[in-house]
Amino acid sequence: MYKAILLSIIIIFSVFSTYNVHAISAKITDTYGYLDESGYYVVVGEVVNVQTVPLHFIEITVTFFDEDQEQLEQISISTALETIHPGQTSPFKVTLRDIESASLVKFYDVKIGNAAQTQYKENKLSFIFYDFQILEDSVIVSGRISNDGTSISKNTKAMIVLYNVIGEPIRYSSLFTDPKDIFPFGSGIFSTRIKVDDTINIIGYTISTESSIYAENKRVVQVQETNMQRVQEIVDVSDLMILDTDERVIDTTNVRSPTLVKLNIINKIKESREYTYILQITDQNGFVSSLSWSSGILSVKDDNIATIAWVSDKPGKYILQAFIWKSIEEPIPLVFRTVTANLQVR
Numbered sequence: 001m002y003k004a005i006l007l008s009i010i011i012i013f014s015v016f017s018t019y020n021v022h023a024i025s026a027k028i029t030d031t032y033g034y035l036d037e038s039g040y041y042v043v044v045g046e047v048v049n050v051q052t053v054p055l056h057f058i059e060i061t062v063t064f065f066d067e068d069q070e071q072l073e074q075i076s077i078s079t080a081l082e083t084i085h086p087g088q089t090s091p092f093k094v095t096l097r098d099i100e101s102a103s104l105v106k107f108y109d110v111k112i113g114n115a116a117q118t119q120y121k122e123n124k125l126s127f128i129f130y131d132f133q134i135l136e137d138s139v140i141v142s143g144r145i146s147n148d149g150t151s152i153s154k155n156t157k158a159m160i161v162l163y164n165v166i167g168e169p170i171r172y173s174s175l176f177t178d179p180k181d182i183f184p185f186g187s188g189i190f191s192t193r194i195k196v197d198d199t200i201n202i203i204g205y206t207i208s209t210e211s212s213i214y215a216e217n218k219r220v221v222q223v224q225e226t227n228m229q230r231v232q233e234i235v236d237v238s239d240l241m242i243l244d245t246d247e248r249v250i251d252t253t254n255v256r257s258p259t260l261v262k263l264n265i266i267n268k269i270k271e272s273r274e275y276t277y278i279l280q281i282t283d284q285n286g287f288v289s290s291l292s293w294s295s296g297i298l299s300v301k302d303d304n305i306a307t308i309a310w311v312s313d314k315p316g317k318y319i320l321q322a323f324i325w326k327s328i329e330e331p332i333p334l335v336f337r338t339v340t341a342n343l344q345v346r
Contacts, residue, residue: 045092066106123217147214155176163206240322262307
């Protein structure tokens with residue numbers, strides 16, 4: 001059934017996208033937005049080069065909106081990697097530093113802009129070692145990068161991305177190695193401490209490196225497999241409530257009578273979270289009679305009652321199923337448990 005609803009929604013919405021991807025440039029794989037300890041609103045994301053040629057400084061534009069969908073600010077930046085080889089992934093980070101505007105952000109939109117073709121960089125940077133330590137309120141990532149080329153690796157950087165239990169890139173940090181100009185067959189070290197409110201939800205990280213003239217041999221990828229229990233620890237749901245227009249709980253209604261289907265969604269972590277509540281209604285023969293959804297944002301360790309209205313057009317026995325996904329465009333389940341209720345229509 002999950003595959004059926006996923007396939008049907010993907011078919012219906014195949015012509016829509018949150019991201020305006022340039023036809024010959026790159027693809028955004030994921031994004032994550034949050035309000036940091038300074039009161040800034042930060043969007044972290046990743047872009048992959050889907051072309052057969054290297055791309056140079058892919059432009060990312062983020063537009064921030066308030067709860068009324070009024071534009072607050074628009075910021076454009078370039079990806080962290082200057083040169084992105086075919087199939088290579090680059091992180092990016094956009095920060096809205098106007099504290100007043102940042103406090104009003106409820107939604108954001110990410111678009112890919114210009115991306116110029118460029119020359120390949122030689123893959124001459126390698127990780128000699130790397131280390132990842134989890135503390136109570138932060139993580140420390142460190143390592144050593146070697147220059148395997150015959151020229152000085154100028155302005156050598158390490159770029160770190162942290163991922164939560166559903167694979168979202170929730171934090172990004174970059175820094176120069178010490179020294180940042182690494183002589184041929186020499187190496188440079190790096191170490192950074194990244195603030196995270198709830199380190200138990202960190203399940204992996206990646207480390208990339210680049211300099212003015214060299215690219216990495218291979219980025220470090222250390223991501224654990226997630227499981228159902230860990231996802232349920234982040235978002236939980238209660239039973240479906242079927243109500244009439246007077247807010248009375250019902251299990252029977254009449255044809256063409258409006259019905260409200262409510263679901264309590266609970267955020268259990270210290271991060272705001274976007275969600276989409278999807279309601280699928282099937283008749284007694286197993287055919288989908290209705291497929292609808294509503295989206296919202298859960299505040300830190302908050303809950304929200306999401307409501308979808310439905311009007312039946314013929315009598316019968318109906319099964320109501322509720323799913324919680326990240327969004328229609330990104331069908332990542334935030335909880336694997338499906339909530340079900342029955343309704344008799346006379």
